Amino acid sequence: MIGNSRDPNKADVADVRATNLAVVLRCVRERSPCSRADVAAATGLNKTTVSSLVSELLRRRLLRETGTTGNRVGRPAVMLTLDGASCAAIGIEVGADSLTAVAVDLAGRPVLSWRRAFPGAASSPPRAVTAVAALARRVITRTERDGRQVLGLAVALPGLVDADGRARLVPSLGWRDVDFAAGLVDALRGPGFPVEIGNDADFAVLAEHRFGPHAGTADLVYLTGGVGLGAGLLLDGALRRGHTGHSGEAGRIRVPAAEGDARLEELASAAAVVRRASPGEPADDARPSRAELELRIGEVVARARAGDPATLSGLAAAARDLAAGVAVLVDVLDPRRVVLGGYYADLAPWLLPVVNGELAGRAIAPDPGEPIAVASALGLDAPALGAAARILDAVESGRLPDGGAPPAPAAERAVPRYR
Amino acid sequence: MIGNSRDPNKADVADVRATNLAVVLRCVRERSPCSRADVAAATGLNKTTVSSLVSELLRRRLLRETGTTGNRVGRPAVMLTLDGASCAAIGIEVGADSLTAVAVDLAGRPVLSWRRAFPGAASSPPRAVTAVAALARRVITRTERDGRQVLGLAVALPGLVDADGRARLVPSLGWRDVDFAAGLVDALRGPGFPVEIGNDADFAVLAEHRFGPHAGTADLVYLTGGVGLGAGLLLDGALRRGHTGHSGEAGRIRVPAAEGDARLEELASAAAVVRRASPGEPADDARPSRAELELRIGEVVARARAGDPATLSGLAAAARDLAAGVAVLVDVLDPRRVVLGGYYADLAPWLLPVVNGELAGRAIAPDPGEPIAVASALGLDAPALGAAARILDAVESGRLPDGGAPPAPAAERAVPRYR
Numbered sequence: 001m002i003g004n005s006r007d008p009n010k011a012d013v014a015d016v017r018a019t020n021l022a023v024v025l026r027c028v029r030e031r032s033p034c035s036r037a038d039v040a041a042a043t044g045l046n047k048t049t050v051s052s053l054v055s056e057l058l059r060r061r062l063l064r065e066t067g068t069t070g071n072r073v074g075r076p077a078v079m080l081t082l083d084g085a086s087c088a089a090i091g092i093e094v095g096a097d098s099l100t101a102v103a104v105d106l107a108g109r110p111v112l113s114w115r116r117a118f119p120g121a122a123s124s125p126p127r128a129v130t131a132v133a134a135l136a137r138r139v140i141t142r143t144e145r146d147g148r149q150v151l152g153l154a155v156a157l158p159g160l161v162d163a164d165g166r167a168r169l170v171p172s173l174g175w176r177d178v179d180f181a182a183g184l185v186d187a188l189r190g191p192g193f194p195v196e197i198g199n200d201a202d203f204a205v206l207a208e209h210r211f212g213p214h215a216g217t218a219d220l221v222y223l224t225g226g227v228g229l230g231a232g233l234l235l236d237g238a239l240r241r242g243h244t245g246h247s248g249e250a251g252r253i254r255v256p257a258a259e260g261d262a263r264l265e266e267l268a269s270a271a272a273v274v275r276r277a278s279p280g281e282p283a284d285d286a287r288p289s290r291a292e293l294e295l296r297i298g299e300v301v302a303r304a305r306a307g308d309p310a311t312l313s314g315l316a317a318a319a320r321d322l323a324a325g326v327a328v329l330v331d332v333l334d335p336r337r338v339v340l341g342g343y344y345a346d347l348a349p350w351l352l353p354v355v356n357g358e359l360a361g362r363a364i365a366p367d368p369g370e371p372i373a374v375a376s377a378l379g380l381d382a383p384a385l386g387a388a389a390r391i392l393d394a395v396e397s398g399r400l401p402d403g404g405a406p407p408a409p410a411a412e413r414a415v416p417r418y419r
Numbered sequence: 420m421i422g423n424s425r426d427p428n429k430a431d432v433a434d435v436r437a438t439n440l441a442v443v444l445r446c447v448r449e450r451s452p453c454s455r456a457d458v459a460a461a462t463g464l465n466k467t468t469v470s471s472l473v474s475e476l477l478r479r480r481l482l483r484e485t486g487t488t489g490n491r492v493g494r495p496a497v498m499l500t501l502d503g504a505s506c507a508a509i510g511i512e513v514g515a516d517s518l519t520a521v522a523v524d525l526a527g528r529p530v531l532s533w534r535r536a537f538p539g540a541a542s543s544p545p546r547a548v549t550a551v552a553a554l555a556r557r558v559i560t561r562t563e564r565d566g567r568q569v570l571g572l573a574v575a576l577p578g579l580v581d582a583d584g585r586a587r588l589v590p591s592l593g594w595r596d597v598d599f600a601a602g603l604v605d606a607l608r609g610p611g612f613p614v615e616i617g618n619d620a621d622f623a624v625l626a627e628h629r630f631g632p633h634a635g636t637a638d639l640v641y642l643t644g645g646v647g648l649g650a651g652l653l654l655d656g657a658l659r660r661g662h663t664g665h666s667g668e669a670g671r672i673r674v675p676a677a678e679g680d681a682r683l684e685e686l687a688s689a690a691a692v693v694r695r696a697s698p699g700e701p702a703d704d705a706r707p708s709r710a711e712l713e714l715r716i717g718e719v720v721a722r723a724r725a726g727d728p729a730t731l732s733g734l735a736a737a738a739r740d741l742a743a744g745v746a747v748l749v750d751v752l753d754p755r756r757v758v759l760g761g762y763y764a765d766l767a768p769w770l771l772p773v774v775n776g777e778l779a780g781r782a783i784a785p786d787p788g789e790p791i792a793v794a795s796a797l798g799l800d801a802p803a804l805g806a807a808a809r810i811l812d813a814v815e816s817g818r819l820p821d822g823g824a825p826p827a828p829a830a831e832r833a834v835p836r837y838r
Binding site: 219233242 | 655659662667669679753
């Protein structure tokens, strides 16, 4: 996060009002459309306060009124909903050979989704910053041309990212200790919105928590299905990044394998699954490009559907090793769902039965018909989508955009009595 | 937890006041002694509100005044501190052959620490409930005779405990699906305070978070060092129990070992370490009693200090396997500290160098001189102490005791404008 942190025990007037604005915003998102009285009932804030907060959110164009409903006792109530047209959150994923950019509106609806080729492994960090900044500027220009205020930009990197936005180790790009966040802020010449850098799996699990069939699940693990293998951990409703921001290094878990134990990533990353399901083919390099991986996954799926024994046997062996790794995560974390993301989703018909079979055999009392491991429904955009979700999460936690909208009049800034 | 849960979005007047009382209580604990003005400055609550909240906490005998200080500009301020004499939280640990009871005051100071023999493995669940209730009644009687109000009772069990207090599986006691919380509440004939059941490792990590040298560390893992091996996980400052309350099953992690992979618990529980460090002796049963384990640990420590090669070699081999398991926890969770608890603490001189050596070799950039694995300083009382800490945590989260103290006059119950 770019910005200064504050003493969490210290709540000043502006903090309390920002928090309450965010409470109302979150409430309207969850119950939309709803009336001011509904908001007061749901939040426990009194009606005068809610009216003042809603007025400010209307002025800031974060909420809008959608007409009245007569479906209740007394006079018709004016209904509120999120103002989808006023702003957008931008997420970008940096991959080894591509950049993915998405923008979503305040309600999480997709506004834009672009992919660009990017010679990541061949780029120096400064060139990568330049390329990401160029794409970001195009997205920002398009967003602002559509009349939307940019709420923030978050960038997902496939590696270890510190809490302050420094990329500690990104193997697929050959980076070590790159201050990507600072470089990007410089390249964007001090944008008027927050810029955040994070790990791709961390952002992807935020996407699963906000979008798709498992939205709202409080305890989620997301596994990246690509050349590497990382986990994003969401426990008790929030991302858990660990002491240094490096949690979820699931690819490093050592798994007992037939040919001697090895790291889970070597045995069962999506790229490893494809390699093991292609026994007759020459072993390619360990880091296939996105295009190569997509091509080979298509071939594996076609052979598996046709019932090719060697392909099915390779898939089964890799699935057993993946299951051993997932079992460790389940034993340690006890998540409600483990979401197999990225290219794992294409291979899910052959992976999930084995993984869930292993988990059912180990669990104390699995819910019948409620498998723990599931395939992601968000596709390859999940990390970029989750980066955008991170920006929306921050807005709903009280980091409201301040550009454009007039501040609340002083008279409305009541002295808080409670927090 | 015994009690009904509420819609977390719904804040009524009593909730807001209870939350603010808890905020003031926590603030005074952290800054004691401090003045009302200090509390207002630290919390952002206005001075009138703080005065009203402090008055109620004084009336409830949760705070007391400790005289004035002249060490500031203006007239001397009356200083506040926690009232240690007024109340106590009770924690009990149920082991396979002993019961441990502790009571601590509001400031966490020990008031009482008892241990009783208990034929756990030979007891039916109803007899165990009777035994625990009998001990609890004696602790309650003693506490109340000392003029202390009981804030609550929490009981640690060495197994899987659901969120509703049901013991799903406790291998060392031979229990499966025992509604221990309900049984205990019945046996205590509806006590006037909360009764909670939890996992021993979960409670122990709460003890580490509140007491001892690592208190306040936001990301902690505690490993029970006994016959079994479980982990308590504390991430971002709070206990993380997982979707069903069964997180931290670290003993199930499969570790590659020289003689084929095995579960971490079989290779490196404290009992397994002792067994492997006693190669000449007959292998005892897999579940030695507490007394047997203590005796044998004393022997291992004596032989290791004397430099016995077979003992040192066995300790080193077990330490390497423990290190492999701890490395998985560190890769997945990225904690600041992994605390080796229970009997591991006695064996720490031989375990810690190996474990920290393994972690230093794997970590990206370990802080020099800041090892991740440390020995617990809380001894064998940690689970019972943590159970009591759980009760204090609940009080500081707003679950104030309601017995004895008069309620606040209606005039002071202002309508909350913010939450």
